Amino acid sequence: MNSSSLVLRAYQEEAVEKAFVAKKGTIKAATGTGKTLVAIAWLEKIGKNSLIIVPTQALIYQSWTPKLQDYGFENVGEYYAYAKKFGPVTVTTFSSATSHPELVDSAEAIVVDEIHHLGASQALSRLLPKLKEKEYVLGLSSVPEREDKTHEVFLKEFPIIFDLSLGSALRSGYVSPIETISIAARMTEKERAQYEMLTSNIQRAFRFCGPNMGKWMRCYDPKARKYVGREGIWAIARRKTLLSGIESKKQAVLEIVNKHSDKPIILFAESVKAIENIRDYLVSNGVTCETFHAGTEQLDRVRILENWGEQFQVLLSCRALEEGLDVKEVAIGILITNGKSKRQFIQRIGRVIRPVEGKQAKFYIVYCPDTVEETYSSTISRIIETP
Numbered sequence: 351m352n353s354s355s356l357v358l359r360a361y362q363e364e365a366v367e368k369a370f371v372a373k374k375g376t377i378k379a380a381t382g383t384g385k386t387l388v389a390i391a392w393l394e395k396i397g398k399n400s401l402i403i404v405p406t407q408a409l410i411y412q413s414w415t416p417k418l419q420d421y422g423f424e425n426v427g428e429y430y431a432y433a434k435k436f437g438p439v440t441v442t443t444f445s446s447a448t449s450h451p452e453l454v455d456s457a458e459a460i461v462v463d464e465i466h467h468l469g470a471s472q473a474l475s476r477l478l479p480k481l482k483e484k485e486y487v488l489g490l491s492s493v494p495e496r497e498d499k500t501h502e503v504f505l506k507e508f509p510i511i512f513d514l515s516l517g518s519a520l521r522s523g524y525v526s527p528i529e530t531i532s533i534a535a536r537m538t539e540k541e542r543a544q545y546e547m548l549t550s551n552i553q554r555a556f557r558f559c560g561p562n563m564g565k566w567m568r569c570y571d572p573k574a575r576k577y578v579g580r581e582g583i584w585a586i587a588r589r590k591t592l593l594s595g596i597e598s599k600k601q602a603v604l605e606i607v608n609k610h611s612d613k614p615i616i617l618f619a620e621s622v623k624a625i626e627n628i629r630d631y632l633v634s635n636g637v638t639c640e641t642f643h644a645g646t647e648q649l650d651r652v653r654i655l656e657n658w659g660e661q662f663q664v665l666l667s668c669r670a671l672e673e674g675l676d677v678k679e680v681a682i683g684i685l686i687t688n689g690k691s692k693r694q695f696i697q698r699i700g701r702v703i704r705p706v707e708g709k710q711a712k713f714y715i716v717y718c719p720d721t722v723e724e725t726y727s728s729t730i731s732r733i734i735e736t737p
Contacts, residue, residue: 356421365512366391375511376489381700382525385490389461401457402441405464414441454480465489469500493693517736526709532727533716535598548589555582594624594687600631602716614659617666617684618698625666638662683713
């Protein structure tokens with residue numbers, strides 16, 4: 351490896367050293383602060399046969415393999431559905447590592463990218479025991495903690511050894527400064543009535559079934575003769591779709607886009623239907639757009655990311671861009687709906703604050719007043735202000 355090509359910031363060098371000394375641990379650092387470079391430097395320092403485990407195939411050939419090659423790693427292996435090549439460093443997916451334990455067995459050092467995925471049931475039962483046997487394991491995540499609390503299991507084995515919050519990264523100038531701008535989008539009477547009906551169903555499910563949503567599918571009310579929990583789950587999904595498609599939100603988005611007509615923009619929503627509806631609205635008003643979601647074909651993903659900012663202006667994303675993938679330089683983000691996950695907020699903000707000299711990022715929060723979206727701005731403020 352040509353180590354001279356890998357230049358680290360002071361905090362990255364500190365993270366590498368702590369990981370090297372600990373041998374097993376997790377780097378917790380905000381999106382945009384260069385966790386991948388920390389892992390690459392760690393692998394170089396260890397100098398052993400290595401395996402890198404990532405959530406998706408796209409992260410292999412669009413992120414990890416190119417970066418490893420850029421920094422002098424030769425004969426990088428790739429092991430997933432469409433590739434079965436091994437190398438001194440091999441990159442694979444959680445799915446492949448879980449299904450083929452020999453991948454873990456043959457590696458001496460392992461990087462677990464987006465380690466929070468280790469809390470999924472199969473990974474926890476089949477992959478974690480294998481990882482516990484290894485001498486060198488490095489986890490990476492902006493927020494390793496999970497709402498289902500399974501992080502308590504894998505963080506016991508790979509504790510947090512370096513922690514850089516988004517707020518600290520912003521105050522230290524490790525990422526570009528960001529301005530958050532909240533824009534209220536009012537519902538029509540019809541939209542408000544739908545919202546209240548769906549919210550009522552959700553509240554009824556919480557009252558009858560309790561806070562553990564994992565049990566809602568089996569939650570049956572014999573008096574009403576209905577699965578109240580299932581109705582609640584359906585209502586949550588339907589409410590997200592409703593909030594994404596509020597007519598005045600589309601108008602607000604168009605105004606933002608027109609205000610930044612000379613810059614690439616990324617927009618985040620919670621459903622494929624939502625981003626497709628907004629795309630149609632923007633296109634009908636003369637804006638060039640593409641959508642990017644889990645159903646986007648791999649070849650189309652490459653084409654879309656390459657053409658963004660050149661052949662089209664606005665990239666509308668439904669979760670698929672939130673983890674790991676490097677995207678072209680972008681300073682304008684728009685959020686129209688979000689889940690409750692703190693990680694999701696951090697990852698979405700992280701897409702517009704990757705460090706560039708002189709850059710000022712803007713993150714627009716388009717929300718409906720008097721709804722669950724009222725908390726968006728305060729949640730983001732807390733994340734940004736947390737040390």
